[in-house]
Amino acid sequence: MNTITIDVAILGAGTAGLAAYRAARAAGKTALLIEGGPYGTTCARVGCMPSKLLIAAAEAAHEARHTAPFGVHVVGDIVIDGREVMDRVRRERDRFVSFVLDSVDGIPAEDKLRGYARFVDNLTLLVDDHTTVKADRVVIATGSSPSIPEPFKVFGDRLIVNDDVFSWKTLPRRVAVFGPGVIGLELGQALSRLGVDVRVFGARGGVGPLSDPAIRDYARTTFQNEFYLDPDAKIESMARDGDEAVIRYVSLAGETVTERFDYVLAATGRSPNVAGLGLENTGLELDARGVPLFDRETLQCGNSPVFIAGDANNILPLLHEAADEGKTAGSNAASYPDVKPGLRRAPIGVVFSDPQIAMVGARFADLEPGSFVAGEVSFENQGRSRVMLKNRGLMHVYADKATGRFLGAEWIGPRAENIAHTLAWAVQMGLTVEQMLEMPFYHPVVEEGVRTALRAVEAKVTN
């Protein structure tokens, strides 16, 4: 058994862990980055990047099929070669991963340790069975994993998660997707557009991350017009038969249907990787999911020298949040016991469906009823959206009823990934709707639709 003594031990070399390592080293501390799984980060290997690559292929197929309304005719069949699609997804993904691997290679060998770490006590870690690490401070940056409901295990190796999709060599014929959340919508729609026969089943009526009922209903109908989506599915039985998964369910039309699938994709949410960390051996207070209680600003667990960042703490499981939080946790671990709130940017979330879904600032569900007013725009007759035949979408913007301060927005519509940035910046700058309306709006752009919603909410502000 080896023993290593270090200032800051970091569990997990993902986005948060790498940022924590750099911050601790920049603050002049010795740091050890402990990684149990493959290097490369979830985002690059099996998350953000390969999912967007698959979606890009799906968009190409969709655009090719929808040229006729412009008077542009693609003559002949549109052929989707599953092998070529998956080859590009994996090839480009590997390129992104290689950049991360290069940066890990640049970290001195003595600062890296391979193996899964578990706590023996607050500041002692056992890594696999080969090394004991004695640290002055610890950063937990172990990420998250798909949480799979127990009954799905009946499907055996026909049950897959996002990681498996990105190692496919070709496209399957039929896939059942459970969970119309962010991952289920993105992958479900992409697979459908690539010619895979897809059913998307939900449990409690949710569509993506949306919390505004009107926007959620619009999104549901929009996606239902394109592929089978039941956000509140009635599943009667699930079984494995030969190489196939067999699902009996009550369809949206009210009929009992039995269908066979090559794969069942579980996209039913992700949970922090805390099981197996031996947190029960620490003095840390844990919540019901076994995650240590921590301060959302400093990421410190209680008053201890232990910090938690990225998907492991599950505040906002997004890439840019993991990077910010890693930096906060690493620099606070280095300066412990002198800890400071880290940078918290305005909330922003984008689902890369088509139309895209976006949310900025406060969620509708978190706003105090009676304290805010809402403005609406439909993108169906919005000039630029109609020109491009991207005229599907509905947006709600929220403002403080008394002051007119812009609080946030939820919507589905064209160019949402870009508009979300403008609006998130307005939230972060604390702008009022009146100030936002003093900003330039070019013509003809989708943002003119946003202006319509802002004007509608401005008219309701009581000051």
Ligand SMILES: Cc1cc2nc3c(=O)[nH]c(=O)nc-3n(C[C@H](O)[C@H](O)[C@H](O)COP(=O)(O)OP(=O)(O)OC[C@H]3O[C@@H](n4cnc5c(N)ncnc54)[C@H](O)[C@@H]3O)c2cc1C
């Ligand atoms: C399909 C998919 C698509 C996504 N798309 C987007 C997107 O478009 N935009 C966006 O912002 N976010 C997206 N995300 C979310 C984003 O990928 C995550 O929020 C982010 O990668 C989290 O980074 P992390 O550092 O917390 O975790 P990770 O990158 O997962 O790093 C955690 C590391 O800890 C290691 N580890 C775990 N336990 C131990 C242990 N005991 N000891 C040592 N090492 C351990 C793991 O092996 C892993 O390498 C997506 C996620 C998925 C799954």
Ligand SMILES: NC(=O)c1ccc[n+]([C@@H]2O[C@H](COP(=O)([O-])OP(=O)(O)OC[C@H]3O[C@@H](n4cnc5c(N)ncnc54)[C@H](O)[C@@H]3O)[C@@H](O)[C@H]2O)c1
């Ligand atoms: N574009 C992006 O930024 C992006 C893309 C993918 C993932 N992510 C991140 O990954 C996180 C996890 O994504 P996710 O989609 O797994 O989780 P999610 O929480 O967004 O969605 C899970 C969905 O599964 C449903 N569900 C739960 N149990 C079910 C069951 N038994 N049967 C059917 N449906 C069930 C839930 O009601 C919900 O709709 C997201 O919260 C997000 O932060 C981000």
